[in-house]
Amino acid sequence: MSLDEIKIGGMGASRRRVEDNRFIRGKGNYIDDIVLPGMLHMEILRSPFAHARIKSIDTSKAWGIPGVRLVMTGEMMASRNLAWMPTLSYDTQAVLATDKVRFQGQEVACVIADDAYIAKDGCEAIVVEYEPLPVIVNPLQAMAPGAPLIRDDKENQHDNVVFDWEVGDKSGTERAFAQADVVSKLDLHYPRSHPSPMETCGSIADFDRATSKLTVYMTSQAPHIIRAAVAMVAELPEHMIRIVSPDLGGGFGNKVPVYPGYVASILASILLERPVKWIEDKTGNLISTGFARDVYLRGEMALRKDGKILGIRMHTDSDHGAFFSDAQPSKFKIGLMHSAFACYDIPVAHLTARGVYTNKAPGGVAYRCSFRVTEAMFFQERMVQAAADDLDMDQAEFRRINFVGDDDFPHRTAFGFLTDSGQYGKCLDVGLEAIGYKDFLKQKEEAKKRGRLLGIGISTMTEPLGAGNSREYDILGIKMFDSAELRVHMTGKAILRTGAKSQGQGHETTWAQIVAHELGIPADDITVEEGDTDTAPFGMGTYASRSTPVAGAAIAMVSRKIRAKARKLAAHLLEVSEEDVEWELGRFYVRSSPDRGVTIQECAMAAYTNMPDGMEPGLENNAYYDPPNLTWPFACYIATVEVDPQTGVWDVLNVVAVDDCGVRINPMIVEGQIMGGLTEAYAMASMQFITFDEEGNCIGSNYMDYLLPTAWETPGFELHEVVTPCPHHPIGAKGIGECATVGGPAAFVNAVMDALKGTGVRNIDMPLLSDRVYEALTKRRDVSGMPPMRTDDV
């Protein structure tokens, strides 16, 4: 009799999390919890100026403080050829500044001391003389004639443009616009934001002179990429580098890049031959590490009167800060901006994109987002609502007219992506039903008569999750695939290792469920390990919702390899030929005699004690999975709001989320991911942004200025699901972690804009602070969020 898959913790079980057993006891092992014998502590001195020439650095007082072991400056790094490092986007980034500082918070010097307090004393004792230079905080300033050149360190860089890129069919798009009845236009800014995991970045570098081995414990979502980068930058042999990523207190993309602090701690450990710990403070994290978004859009949509979209034209200006260090596939200069409109059947589109340098922190990480797909979907859904309004059409109906039909998959988008599956109309219907769409529209009309402003916002989107396929996706030339290694022990217990790295997603729980599904080994009998490059198979790490689509697929594939070998062992034990053996969950049996069977555990025992002649002993294998396509989850997010016309304050009334991420491995964890994502969507729509004043001072350098929603502000969420299995993924799953963050913001903003419909206001840039909404309402004009921050933004 087949096993009950839910009982063994297989696919579909809301299995309680294994990792919680340590976290709820305070026994997690985060970077700052690790203490090595003889460990020293490093602190970083950062620039107070956004743009300045360094005239001198005097470190003598710091050296004089008892307990200070080493002071490092750019000059010293330069003497070892380490003042600059390569970024993930083929640019260079200063490790410690030599000539100039180019953003506020840039790393200028490091002090290594017996404890962190002394190291901070050391930083305060360093005297740096700066000569301030003109500052650029937005793309308009960066591209203005005569703008100061930010990257004068680079040969052949004569302006502040990082790239000028285009994709799509320009002339075809022009023809579509010539035939349009209506052209709808929208200009937007998606503000700079920061992933801001609760735990900051940090590292402990431990160079052992006796073995020449460098071990680096560090907060990395992609430890194997780091190992490759360290091998290249530090010119150390790769087998002598071990990167260990311990428990991570959140990542959200922030812990993908290589940061100067990591590099400095490594050099310090090599020089001092002692372990060196660097734990970033929150301000350092917010002002210097990977930001997200900061993209300006000019969009145009060619429309037929009946609501059909004929073509899309978009231009983006993206602000990359002082160094181009986006973590993104090298083929796509502005991430996956051109994945916009993938759920709509649009014949033709054209995108031009320009990236610029400014005096702001570098990083451009995909904050809970596949390579800028968040901006793409926000622009898409804001433009869709604006177009529906321009045509005076119902916003749900406008979407339905333009959706790709259920029978039209795989569907080639206007920008050339191939979407794999979906039931878009069904998702929308479930959402509209849940929110009570028709009733709400009536309520809204009634309320309006009494001077109350209600609004409803819809966001429907599909996005490409699970880079790569290796044909199109690479980082620094390393193809994007992932891996799993499964070792089944004699007694049928197992250990699984993957190239992914959990930061809270619960891999220790869900990965075992995939093995349980494939092999019938109870999930509780499977240990999952990740994050140690000496033991884990090579993989590209966890970000961009790629773990289930790629590593998860590798786990299914390696399990199937194990099952194939177990089948041979079963045939041997049952004394029949392999062709006569059938499989049911956890057990092989003889086709003609189903009572005669052996369990997977019995096969495992035989692999070590009773294998057939000529068979290699043991029961272990690995799999590298290069997906044929990305997975394309779909979602419909709907929010209703009430805006107070007296103050501009808006309250969320209801939020409904309908997610189709294919087959769900662990529904409890999937729902947790969706609720977390919705909260970040609400955060971006309502309060969370990093801006700058005209001198380049970062406004948002701590949690008093950078507002994250608490339990009090965060609305409740109502979740629904539609299941369309991914046709090319071995277990039919799709990515999910980022969907709500990607699709959610437009639902909130569209809701507020819907409440303001009829006032002539077309757009308010996020976050929709009450003063911005109030300004829009009272002055009946759009409100831009472009920095420098104006005083009335406070």
Place this chain on the structure above:
Amino acid sequence: MTSLNEEVFPEQASDIPVRTVTITVNGEKRSANVEPRLLLAHLLRQGFKMTGTHTGCDTTNCGACTVLFDGKPIKSCTMLAVQADGHDVMTIEGLASASELHPIQEGFKDEHGLQCGFCTPGMMLTAKALLDVNPNPTEDEIRWALSGNLCRCTGYQNIVKSVLWAAVKLRGQAAN
């Protein structure tokens, strides 16, 4: 922080002032010689090797470092160790008994009230302080009580459910 690394760094500058503090931590009296500027969070983590108290923001905003100070939740990243002299401190390590979990811990696991786990100890201790004085809180009361503790992963909804779960179990225990 002179006292903390004595085994590693026997040589210490003589002019750094040191104070002796005695704190009852999770029911056990602990003493340490500390620099007056040493933060309580660092004494707990590095001095007493209790790393369940996390430091997240350094500015009293995020609540990852929350401990119970004479039964009330405080942010230990902005309290000096010397201010805790003679007081009673409870950390996450003191929440479970030797053999079984506290209902709040069970609730967080059962309702998926955590993901990365970094905010969890502070979140659970704040919840304990609430349930100590209000054993039957409404959802709004829970949300308000937890509003000094930030979480980036969960969206709070399951945290609220976790606390409600614990409240039910604790009331059941009290009734028996």
